[in-house]
Amino acid sequence: MRFRQGRLHFQSFFFSSLIATLLSNHSLAESETETVSLTHIPVSFSLEATLEAVNQSTVSAQTQGRINAIHYDVNDVVEAGALLLTIEDTQQRASLAQAEAGLAQAIAQNEDAQIVLQRNQKLHQQGTLSQGKLDSSAAQAKSAAAMVTAAKAGVQQAREQLAYTQVRAPYAGLVKDRHVEIGELVAPGTPLMTGMSLAHVRAIADLPQRLAQRYESASQISVQIEDQTIQPDTVTLFPFADRKHHSVRLRANLPATETLLTQNTTLSARQLLPGNWARLIFTYDQRQAIVIPESAIIRRSHMAAVLLQQQERTVLRQVRLGNRLQGNPVQGNPIQSNIEVLSGLNEGDILFVDGYARLAEVSQNEQ
Known part of the structure; x- marks a missing residue:
């Protein structure tokens, strides 16, 4: 195996230790290649967002009397129609x-x-x-x-x-706060309990005014919770800007919590609790870039390289990487789990899709 020198300044231990590791871990099937080309990728802006319950409200008294009994307290889970408290x-x-x-x-x-x-x-x-x-x-x-x-x-x-006099839960959810004690006299309008439903949550973020002008449809918005990217069901962009911060609030309603937990097995119910942080990704444009499968990247310490086919030779070339892409590029159909290459590759280069497998294959052939 020949490696082109000059442009690359890898230390010699990079190759020997890497090859020794690969020989025992990768199959020696014939390596797949693809031709490097430019493709269109989305241009996005990332915002901090907060999850909140779609249904959250304070139940107030609608008649006068003293509190006789309280059946639920803070952090209790209640079913729709459950008796929360009774009034004399x-x-x-x-x-x-x-x-x-x-x-x-x-x-x-x-x-x-x-x-x-x-x-x-x-x-x-x-x-x-x-x-x-x-x-x-x-x-x-x-x-x-x-x-x-x-x-x-x-x-x-x-x-x-x-x-x-029998105050019932308007929907299934969680008791967030209790405002009265047994024996207190209440009148119509007195707050009794505050609750929220965990069945549906939404992400709230403040979009800079310059970007709010570029919002067109809900397809531009995605929400990241941990490592999961979720497409919202509906998106609402408020029709006015905040006078102090000059931002526009955006509200993205996520699919039902039960659906999210079924479709994303790595998500937990705790990660979807109202008040948690999330990231809102706003895609407002696209640009040309070189995108390759992440499986093609060979890593050692802080360095990254790929293997290219040049005539009958396999050449190792150092690359500078950009961001991982959220989903597939707008055009083209590259392999899932892609990464942008900022420098080191050119259109027309022939790339080995699985860099580690190709390195192990060539090393085995040289023995």
Whole structure:
């Protein structure tokens, strides 16, 4: 095996120790090559983002009374419709009983008014009752019917007030904060508990104004959590800028947490908790670059090189690497797990796709 000198300043131990390691670890199958070419890669901007729950809210009292019982506390997981706490309902039950009694009275008065109206209609037809008295009885019957409707509404309202004494979770989630204690008197509007749903989270980031102007669609946005890249379901760019920082808030709704955990086995539920950090990648342009499979890179300490085929020779060439790409380039279809080469390669170079395997193969052939 011949290595071209001059441009490369590798130390001699680089080759000997590397080859010795490879001979025992790589198969000697015929190496695959590809021709180096320019391709278009995305130009992106990375932002710090924060995860937050899509559904997070504070449950407030809708009736008056003292707290009788608290069934959940901070950090407890609750199901949708679970009974969070109860409020003393003595007053509400009394109001309901009063409303039901009023409804019964209104029904009785209405029945009596309707009977009187029917009797007066017959008397009027016989000519023994004046039109004025008939009109008066008709008005009384109409008023009695309206009183029944009002009484029914009162009963419904009283039942709702009684139901409000049992405060239930609007959705499944986690209790974030509790604002009351047993025995406290609450009134409508008093905060009781704050909770959030873990079923759906979103990433929040502030986009610089100069980049916000280049936002066009949700396909430009991706979210990185640990080593996983997630494409959001929907993206919302706020229609106004922050007056102090001159940035525009961007909100990326992620797929359902259950779906994310199923599709990304390396993700854990703790990594998706609201408040965690994430990275938001905004792709706003593309440029030409040389991109190669990461498997072609031979590394030793801080140095990197690739193996090229030049006629019948295998040549080692040092390269300077750029960033790993998030997904495939916009154009072309290179092998997954790609890396940009900033210098050391030219269009038309013939590259060995698996650098270590080729190095082991050539070393074996020379023995």
